Amino acid sequence: QKEVEQDPGPLSVPEGAIVSLNCTYSNSAFQYFMWYRQYSRKGPELLMYTYSSGNKEDGRFTAQVDKSSKYISLFIRDSQPSDSATYLCAMSTQGGSEKLVFGKGTKLTVNP
Amino acid sequence: DARVTQTPRHKVTEMGQEVTMRCQPILGHNTVFWYRQTMMQGLELLAYFRNRAPLDDSGMPKDRFSAEMPDATLATLKIQPSEPRDSAVYFCASGLVIANTGELFFGEGSRLTVL
Numbered sequence: 476q477k478e479v480e481q482d483p484g485p486l487s488v489p490e491g492a493i494v495s496l497n498c499t500y501s502n503s504a505f506q507y508f509m510w511y512r513q514y515s516r517k518g519p520e521l522l523m524y525t526y527s528s529g530n531k532e533d534g535r536f537t538a539q540v541d542k543s544s545k546y547i548s549l550f551i552r553d554s555q556p557s558d559s560a561t562y563l564c565a566m567s568t569q570g571g572s573e574k575l576v577f578g579k580g581t582k583l584t585v586n587p
Numbered sequence: 588d589a590r591v592t593q594t595p596r597h598k599v600t601e602m603g604q605e606v607t608m609r610c611q612p613i614l615g616h617n618t619v620f621w622y623r624q625t626m627m628q629g630l631e632l633l634a635y636f637r638n639r640a641p642l643d644d645s646g647m648p649k650d651r652f653s654a655e656m657p658d659a660t661l662a663t664l665k666i667q668p669s670e671p672r673d674s675a676v677y678f679c680a681s682g683l684v685i686a687n688t689g690e691l692f693f694g695e696g697s698r699l700t701v702l
Contacts, residue, residue, distance in 0.1 A: 518678055518693030519630070563630065574620065574643060575691065579629035
C-alpha cells in the first residue's frame with residue numbers, strides 16, 4: 476500500500492459544478508498537507524496549504540483535513556473550464572521545504 | 588520573474604546512452620529536489636539537497652543514477668546507462684526551508700524517452 480492514495484479519475488463535470496477531490500494516507504506522522512495543481516505539460520504549482528486538521532478556504536477552493544480518518548479533501552465551488560488540470564495531494568512530516576509525498580493526481584475536466 | 592529552469596525540455600535517446608539533466612533553482616532557495624513522474628507511479632522523489640549537501644537519495648537507483656549540486660545555481664541528474672524504464676518526466680523543484688508554507692517551486696520538467 477502506498478503512503479498516499481488518490482483516485483486518478485478522470486473526473487469530468489459541467490461548468491459551475493462543485494468538485495470534490497480526496498486523498499487518504501497511512502502515515503500518521505504527516506502534519507502538513509498541500510494541494511498542487513498541474514496543467515498539461517507543466518510542473519505542479521501550489522494551490523492550498525494546511526497544517527494539521529481543519530479547514531482552509533481561499534476563494535472558490537476549500538481544503539479539509541481529517542487526521543483522525545487520515546483523509547484530506549479539496550472542494551472547488553463554481554468550477555470553471557480554467558480549473559481543468561490534474562490535482563495532486565501532497566504531504567510531509569515537517570514544515571518548511573521538506574520532502575513531499577505526492578498522490579498520483581486526479582485529472583479534472585470542467586466542460587463549458 | 589523567478590522560476591526554476593530545466594534543460595533539456597525533451598530528450599530522446601537510445602538504451603545504454605548517458606543522459607544528463609540540468610536544473611537552475613530559484614536564486615536564494617536552499618533546497619533542491621529531483622522528482623520523476625510517470626503515469627503508473629505518479630511523482631516519486633529521487634533525491635534532494637539542502638545547502639548543496641545531499642540529504643536523501645534513497646529513491647534513486649544507485650547503480651545508474653547520480654545527482655549532484657556543483658554550485659548553488661546548478662543541480663544535475665545523470666543516468667548512465669539509460670534504460671527504457673527510465674522514460675518519464677523528470678522535475679526539479681526548489682524551496683526555502685524557512686518558508687512557512689513549505690511551497691516547492693517546480694520547473695517545467697525534462698521529458699525523457701529511452702528507446
